Amino acid sequence: MKKQKAVFQQTIVVLLAIFSLTTPTFASSHQDAPLVVLDPAANTTDVYAFVDQDGDKKNLVVALGVYPFEEPGIGPNKFNFDNSVLYEIHVALGKDVAAGLPTISYQFQFTSRTKNRNTTLYNYTGVIQHVDDAAQNFVQSYTVTKVDHRPGHNRTVLGSGVVPPNNQGFVTPFYNRNNNGENPAKEGVATEDKLDRYTKEAIKHLNNGYVSFAGQRDDGFYADIRAIFDLLQLKNPGKDNQGGFNIHVMGLEIPIAELGGDHQVVGVYASTSRREFRIFSDNGNQNVGEWVQVARQGNPLFNEGLVAIADKDRYSRTSPSEDGTLFRKYAENPELAALINSILLGGSKPGITHNRTDIAAIY
Incomplete structure (x- = not known):
């Protein structure tokens, strides 16, 4: 697998371009609490949110990263979203901003299928020409659901999409320079027409003007985290400790009109949840019970850098509405x-x- 460089749409091209800026809302905590570190597919790494304007249309672009430090050099490539995790990006409006409560939650839920189980070729049986073609043996799909928590509102399924293949190299040539799998991954781009074939095909236009993407990306957060936790042995220049690693990202373009217009302040955070119980048996495993939050991400490095060990897992399991007290x-x-x-x-x-x-x- 190679380091994944491409981005998913012009607005998300901007997202990766602003990783080094300070004006948008963004967060990063790659190893922030003892329990969730043992659960990488549910371990939130980054949250991004910014306003983008496309002609007369304004959008709130949000993204959630999970699965930190995906090593590009392994094979077969087993880094994927988890079907048993509920991934959510929450938006707070009006009084809910100060209260730390979600007004609207956008849920990503995944399903997986393997086309040919009578082979050792787990992900790919040949060179992939297009997303979900016959050579992409392992395929993940997802559904995006809008949950409006206000009285009188309900759940709305916005649509579904397909996760493009991870960048393995030879079998995924269109991710790489000159469309040659032996070359390094392509750099990020500034316009949609420059995106690689797989990324273009994975951009999904959903109902009501929403646009989504889910897949593997280069980890764009730059920080010398190792030096900070090595008794502050800071250097100038610092080292990008996330450089050379991938993460899995879910991105969503939300029409501002869906949120009530642009003359307001909104809050954005994300969470991951699992079912209360997991039952193991010879016939397969079952996940049952209510959803239980196992991680959350808001402003950068709060849990990782400030919260004591005694409370780190508690922070992962609680809501921003309790932050002032706890x-x-x-x-x-x-x-x-x-x-x-x-x-x-x-x-x-x-x-x-x-x-x-x-x-x-x-x-």
């Missing part, structure tokens, strides 16, 4: 600030270590 103390008195003052500043800035209402206001 986790505000970690923002107001951040241990990380105390370490920065001690290790990097020689204790010269004690004021940065406590009463940080500025950080608390962000989170």
Whole structure:
């Protein structure tokens, strides 16, 4: 498998282009809590949200990344979305923004099928010319559902799409330079017409003006995370610790009109959930019970960088509506600030270590 570079539509081309900017809402926590680290398909890495304008139409573009640190060099390629995980991107409107409650949730749910089970060629039986052709042996599909939590509203299935193949190399040539699987992956592009064949075919136009994509992408978050957690051994320039790894991304283009117009502030966060119980048997496994949240992602690195070990899993399982009560103390008195003052500043800035209402206001 090769490092996946391409992006999925002009608006999501912009998404990858802004990974190094600070104005959009974005988040990243690749290894943020002990339990979810053991569950990579449900482990949220990044959340992105920004407004894009296409002619007279404005859209809120949101994206959720999962499955951190996918190594491109393995085979057979087993990095996939999990059929038993409920992936959700939540949008808060009006009073729900301050309350930390979702007004609308967009759910991605996946199903998988293997066309030929009498072969050891798990993903591919030949060179893939088009998404879901006969050579793509393992195929994932997904459904996007809009859940409006306001009284009098309900669930709306917006449509479904197909996940393009991961970039294995020779069998997926159109991901790579000069459409040659022996070459490195193509770089990101700035216009839709420059997208590779597989990505173009995987962009799905849903009902009511929504557009979706789900598939493997290059991890675009740049941070020297290793140095931060190695007793702040920061370097200039820093190292991109996510460089060379892939993640799996779900992206959705939401018409602003669906949210009530653009003269408002909205909140965006994401979560993953699993069923309460998993039953193992000789005839296969079953997942039963209510959905239980196992991870969430909002502003960047809050859980990973600020919340103590004792509360990290609790943070993953709770709602933003409880943050003020349960986790505000970690923002107001951040241990990380105390370490920065001690290790990097020689204790010269004690004021940065406590009463940080500025950080608390962000989170």
